Amino acid sequence: MAATxxxxxxxxxxDDHFYGELLKRHLELNPDNEVFLFQTGKECLDNLYKKPDVISLDYGLPDMRGDRVLKKIKEDYPDLxxxxxxxxxxxxxxxxxLKAGAYDYFVKDYDTKDRLWNAVNNIRQHKNLRVELDSLKNELGKKYAFRNIIKGNSPPLKKVFDRMDKAIRSNITVSITGETGTGKELVAKAIxxxxxxxxxxxxxINVSAIPNELIESELFGYEKGAFTGADTRKIGKFELANGGTLFLDEVAEMDMNxxxxxxxxxxxxxxxxxxxxxxIKIDVRLIVATHRNLAExxxxxxxxxxxxxxxxGLxxxxxxxxxxxxxxxxxxxxxxxxYCKENGLEPKVFTKKAQDKLMSYSYPGNVRELAAIVELATVMSDGNVIDAGDIQFSSAGLPSDILLEETTLADYNQKIIRYFLEKYDGNVVMTAKKLGIGKSTLYRMLKNKNI
Structure with a gap:
C-alpha cells in the first residue's frame, strides 16, 4: 500500500484491547497514519487536545455509551x-x-478493518482538498490585494483605496458606483x-443579465415542483453566498416588485x-454596484x-x-x-508619441477599453516598440462624456474637432470631410491655436 x-x-x-490493536496495526500499514489507541470514552475526550483528524469509536464502552461520547465530541469539534x-x-x-453527526456506522465483523481503511482514506482525501482549497483562497487574497488588481497612483484612486480599506475592516454593505468598465467587480472581489x-x-450576479421573471429564483432558489419545469430543488445565490459575500451588479436594473x-x-x-x-437563516455581506445614480x-x-x-452603506x-x-x-x-507574456512576445515599450496619444483620448469604455486598445497595439507593433501608429481608437461615435459638463459652444466645437483629429490620426483632410467643413477653416483654427 503506497504512502500518501x-x-x-x-x-x-x-475496550477490547486485542481488537483495538488489530485495527491500529492495520491502519499503521500506511506510515502516514499516526494512530492512538484508547479503551474508554473518558480517555478519548481527555486527549482531544491532540486534535485528531478522525475517530473510530466503539459504541459499547465500559464507562459511557458511544452516543454520549459522540455528543461531547461534536459540542467542541462539530466537523471532526x-x-x-x-x-x-x-x-x-x-x-x-448518523443524525447526531456520525460520519459512518460499522458493525464489527471480519471486513471492518478494510471498511475502516477505506473510510480513513476518503477522509484523508477530503482533508487534502480542504487544505488545497484554503491555500487557493489564501492565494486569492494575495491576488486581490488592492494594488495588485487596481493599478494607479492618482489622487482619485487613492481615495478609492482609503474607502476600500475601511470596507474590509467592517461588515457594512458597500455600494460601488462608476461608469461601465471602471472595474466595479474587481473592487468588490478585492474587498x-x-x-x-x-x-x-x-x-x-449581474441583475441586468437576468430576465425579471427569473431573478427571484436566481436569488432565492426554489423547491422541486414549485412551477412547471422545476424538476429539482435549486439553491439560490443568497444561500450559496451564506457566510460570504453576494455581489449584486447593476442593482438599479431590478424592478420594483x-x-x-x-x-x-x-x-x-x-x-x-x-x-x-x-x-432559511442567512449571513451574507452585500456589495452592490451600478453605473446609474441611485439617488436620481x-x-x-x-x-x-x-x-x-x-x-x-459605505x-x-x-x-x-x-x-x-x-x-x-x-x-x-x-x-x-x-499581453506580451500571454502571447509569448518580447517585452514592448511605448514611445513618447504613443504615450502622448494614449493621454489625449477620453476612453468612454474606461479601463476595459484601454486594455483592448493595448492588446491590439502589442499585436500590431513591430519589434519591441509600440508607436503612435500602432494605437487605434475604435469608438464609433463621440465620446460619452462630451456633454457631461456645461460649457460654451466654442468649447464643444473644440472637443468635437479634437476627437475626430485623434480618431483619424491628425488627418486634417479626413477630419474636415467628416465634419463637413472646409479644410482651410480647420487649418486656420489649428494655426490660431483654437484647437
Whole structure:
C-alpha cells in the first residue's frame, strides 16, 4: 500500500484491547497514519487536545455509551469525522447516530478493518482538498490585494483605496458606483478577499443579465415542483453566498416588485425558497454596484427609497479613466507586459508619441477599453516598440462624456474637432470631410491655436 502525502492523526476508542490493536496495526500499514489507541470514552475526550483528524469509536464502552461520547465530541469539534463501530446491527441506533453527526456506522465483523481503511482514506482525501482549497483562497487574497488588481497612483484612486480599506475592516454593505468598465467587480472581489469572509464564497450576479421573471429564483432558489419545469430543488445565490459575500451588479436594473422582496430578505436576514415553507437563516455581506445614480433613480420613482438607504452603506465612487492622469500610462504598460507574456512576445515599450496619444483620448469604455486598445497595439507593433501608429481608437461615435459638463459652444466645437483629429490620426483632410467643413477653416483654427 503506497504512502500518501498528508499525515493523518487517528484515534481508535475500543475496550477490547486485542481488537483495538488489530485495527491500529492495520491502519499503521500506511506510515502516514499516526494512530492512538484508547479503551474508554473518558480517555478519548481527555486527549482531544491532540486534535485528531478522525475517530473510530466503539459504541459499547465500559464507562459511557458511544452516543454520549459522540455528543461531547461534536459540542467542541462539530466537523471532526467520527466513525461508530458496534458489536450489534441495530438499524434504529445507526440512524440515530448518523443524525447526531456520525460520519459512518460499522458493525464489527471480519471486513471492518478494510471498511475502516477505506473510510480513513476518503477522509484523508477530503482533508487534502480542504487544505488545497484554503491555500487557493489564501492565494486569492494575495491576488486581490488592492494594488495588485487596481493599478494607479492618482489622487482619485487613492481615495478609492482609503474607502476600500475601511470596507474590509467592517461588515457594512458597500455600494460601488462608476461608469461601465471602471472595474466595479474587481473592487468588490478585492474587498471580499481581504475581509474576514475571505475563505467563504464570493457569489456575483449581474441583475441586468437576468430576465425579471427569473431573478427571484436566481436569488432565492426554489423547491422541486414549485412551477412547471422545476424538476429539482435549486439553491439560490443568497444561500450559496451564506457566510460570504453576494455581489449584486447593476442593482438599479431590478424592478420594483423584486426590490420589495429583496428589502424583506435584507431586513429579516432570512428567506424562503419559491414553493417552499422552510425559513432559511442567512449571513451574507452585500456589495452592490451600478453605473446609474441611485439617488436620481429614487427621485424618478424607479428605485425604492427604503431599499436605497439599506444598500447605500459605505459608498465607493470609481473615477473614470479620463480623470486619472498618468494612471493611463501606468495601466497601459501593465497591460502591454501582461499581453506580451500571454502571447509569448518580447517585452514592448511605448514611445513618447504613443504615450502622448494614449493621454489625449477620453476612453468612454474606461479601463476595459484601454486594455483592448493595448492588446491590439502589442499585436500590431513591430519589434519591441509600440508607436503612435500602432494605437487605434475604435469608438464609433463621440465620446460619452462630451456633454457631461456645461460649457460654451466654442468649447464643444473644440472637443468635437479634437476627437475626430485623434480618431483619424491628425488627418486634417479626413477630419474636415467628416465634419463637413472646409479644410482651410480647420487649418486656420489649428494655426490660431483654437484647437
Amino acid at each position: 502525502q498528508s499525515p493523518l492523526r487517528i484515534f481508535i476508542v475500543e 469525522p467520527v466513525i461508530i463501530v458496534s458489536g450489534q446491527e441495530d438499524i434504529q441506533t445507526a440512524v440515530g447516530l 471580499h478577499y481581504n475581509s474576514p469572509r475571505a475563505k467563504k464564497p464570493f457569489i456575483p 423584486m426590490q420589495t422582496k429583496l428589502l424583506r430578505v435584507i431586513q429579516e436576514k432570512e428567506l424562503t425558497r419559491i414553493g417552499g415553507h422552510e425559513v 433613480e429614487v427621485k424618478k420613482g424607479n428605485f425604492r427609497q427604503d431599499l436605497y438607504y439599506r444598500l447605500l 459608498p465607493i465612487e470609481l473615477p473614470p479613466l479620463r480623470n486619472r492622469g498618468l494612471d493611463i500610462i501606468l495601466l497601459a504598460k501593465h497591460f502591454a507586459e501582461q
